[in-house]
Amino acid sequence: MSQAPGDTPEDRRRHARGLRAHLSGEVAEAQVARHYEALGFVCRETRWRGPYGEIDLIMEGSCLAFVEVKRARTFAQAAPRLAPAQVARIGRAALDYIARHPDLRLKPMRFDLALVDGKGEIRLIPDAFRFDQGV
Known part of the structure; x- marks a missing residue:
């Protein structure tokens, strides 16, 4: 008798790993948001999703910071997890966000x-x- 798709031991392990990664990502994003708030920023959005992709955090202070959060065992392992294709998606999503919020168009912005x-x-x-908007 064969098992139903998604019901094998390996499928259950894969699902558990994915759930752990998702939850640890949420915890890391909440930690980072609190860190920014301690620096005087206000959290405008968490996991904002538009047609071009997701932005982990959008923080507003003296500037508008579009924040990508990467979590790993070490900083050295986390840093290279930001791929060029992801940078392009975040950039396009940020432009879409600004287009939806005209009050922010003159606010300096950065990608953290x-x-x-x-x-x-x-x-x-x-x-x-x-x-680069030409990407």
């Missing part, structure tokens, strides 16, 4: 990378990447 290591320590890299 927030790294969270296995101990829960946070390293912020403000203005970590640029988005």
